[in-house]
Ligand SMILES: O=C([O-])CC(=O)C(=O)O
């Protein structure tokens with residue numbers, strides 16, 4: 001059993017949307033295919049991955065060093081003999097050969113994308129949905145059969161007035177979501193307050209609305225927003241300041257008792273641990289949003305979950321960023337609190353299996369081997385062209 005080829009390509013996920021920090025007019029994404037010599041249903045097993053959104057495609061790093069490390073490794077050292085499968089931990093170790101610690105920049109995205117494709121292949125070789133494999137191996141066989149999801153959107157874009165913002169949010173409720181999320185921080189506070197109040201007219205209750213500042217604010221602005229939004233009792237107040245400014249996050253907690261969320265731009269278990277050590281985050285109410293695709297993949301994610309457990313955090317406080325099927329599998333298989341969803345943006349990468357509806361804020365997973373990409377036809381068309389083309 002061996003990996004015979006790994007292919008990657010960069011695809012566009014550009015759109016005119018903007019958050020408080022970036023616009024997505026030139027956003028790209030890497031797609032990876034890990035081709036094995038294992039035959040299932042008469043065809044070689046191919047695992048697929050992609051790098052979530054918000055960080056650009058990582059083809060250069062993959063071509064420069066990561067792919068060669070797997071292809072040059074002795075295939076025997078990459079096998080999990082106990083399960084007669086590929087060994088994701090050994091593959092991860094091979095990927096990270098001669099990489100210094102710290103500085104978790106773009107390489108964590110390159111590794112996370114390859115790792116996703118490796119797990120997809122492993123689950124296909126085992127003939128199980130990935131979430132079932134994870135539950136069987138790591139949670140005594142107990143998987144969640146549905147996952148809580150919230151609809152993320154509410155971006156800024158040219159010509160988007162409050163009527164359009166409200167219509168967007170109403171359409172999420174119509175599609176079965178219970179909680180929605182909108183962007184804040186790209187316009188002055190009073191204008192954002194009018195946007196928030198417009199959305200509240202649609203969702204009815206602050207507990208059904210989260211807001212995301214995408215790391216835009218300094219402490220003073222973060223506190224000013226905190227004071228202004230308190231009265232709405234929002235679902236959460238997300239990524240207020242720079243992702244690595246743990247002191248800012250900790251000070252904010254002194255001004256905002258309601259739930260906060262952050263962590264989508266922390267890319268390692270060491271950074272996650274620093275957030276929990278120094279960021280003033282409260283395990284009884286706050287949420288963390290680490291995204292496996294951006295942060296060295298599921299092998300590293302398990303280390304992050306272990307760090308959380310050691311620090312008294314339930315895995316149910318994790319609601320990953322990214323709105324992708326890999327995190328959905330991790331959520332169901334390893335008992336996270338939920339997953340983000342982008343019903344409209346970042347297509348075809350955002351969203352879940354075709355034909356599985358969101359009901360009362362929960363979504364199910366397809367029972368097919370792997371991550372489930374084959375059950376999302378627009379996405380699978382892109383992947384298949386790379387893997388089989
Ligand atoms: O706008 C983005 O970069 C995405 C984001 O923060 C989120 O989904 O929470």
Ligand SMILES: [Mg+2]
Nearest residue numbers: 212238239264
């Ligand atoms: Mg965010």
